[in-house]
Amino acid sequence: MSITKKRVAVLISGRGSNMKTLAEAASGPRASYEIVGVISDKPEATGLNHAAALDIEARAISRKDFPDKTTHEAAIDAQLKRWNVEIVALAGYMRLLSADFVETWKGRMVNIHPSLLPLFKGLDTHRRALEGGLRIHGCTVHFVTAEMDGGPIIAQAAVPVSPDDNEDSLTRRVLAAEHQLYPLALDLVATGRAQLVGNRVAFDHLGASSGRERILSPSTGHDGEADLESLARFTP
Missing domain, CATH: 3.40.50.170 (Formyl transferase, N-terminal domain)
Structure with a gap:
């Protein structure tokens, strides 16, 4: 019986070592989720390169490219929706998220x-x-x-x-x-x-x-x- 995997996006700010671990686990035959995209708030984050090497779509959405926190988070949310993400996993994401963003993903966003x-x-x-x-x-x-x-x-x-x-x-x-x-x-x-x-x-x-x-x-x-x-x- 085939398993319908949950679509997961990972938010990072640096090396993305936990992101790599999640991606490796997702490649298993009985995995319950798949990593469909990686977003970093820092364009220089090496985790973006690791994601690309794993054939995972990676995007840098830098805070400095937006006038304020609200528009920055709106861009992240829009990308998550384009990927049809069901769960967001924070893995070394070093930016505090607003109450509005958290409420949007309530019960569907986890952190380590x-x-x-x-x-x-x-x-x-x-x-x-x-x-x-x-x-x-x-x-x-x-x-x-x-x-x-x-x-x-x-x-x-x-x-x-x-x-x-x-x-x-x-x-x-x-x-x-x-x-x-x-x-x-x-x-x-x-x-x-x-x-x-x-x-x-x-x-x-x-x-x-x-x-x-x-x-x-x-x-x-x-x-x-x-x-x-x-x-x-x-x-x-």
Whole structure:
């Protein structure tokens, strides 16, 4: 039986490493989504070249080419509609989106953030985790709301912090966890197993019929690789 894949666009501002990971996952035979386009607010973003190399349509829609935020976002929205996009995935998109734009894509726009939200919203998350003496760090995929990094959580991956970690080593291990987590979380959204209901995420996993909300939280080892078997374990 053929699968009708959800049409996903990825918004980036830089390297696009998570975008590449999503695109690789989308090429699998049982993928629930396809990456139909990539948009960057920075024309120099190397992720645009990576997208083109993967035969994904890529567009630079630079903020400086528009008189204000409203017209810039209108251009992005118009491009998303031309691609018939169903889900928007933010992957290192470094521009805050307006409440109006977020409302347009409510329940259909997700983001990955390099911390265990609600800890360390914003920038420099790894440095702040180290300065705070945390023993557990990680990453979060969440639905996007008007509050920066404040949307309901879809999935999280935990990464242990070693005593000898520095910002670079911790960054690398969290990024490895991001690359494991984001395709899995996007699959939950694309298949409808994770949906935004009010200000919470409602889950329907693996044929569960209880109707209870559950939390997805794959564990990670010291190398930052996600333990995929843990995805079958859910905590009510």
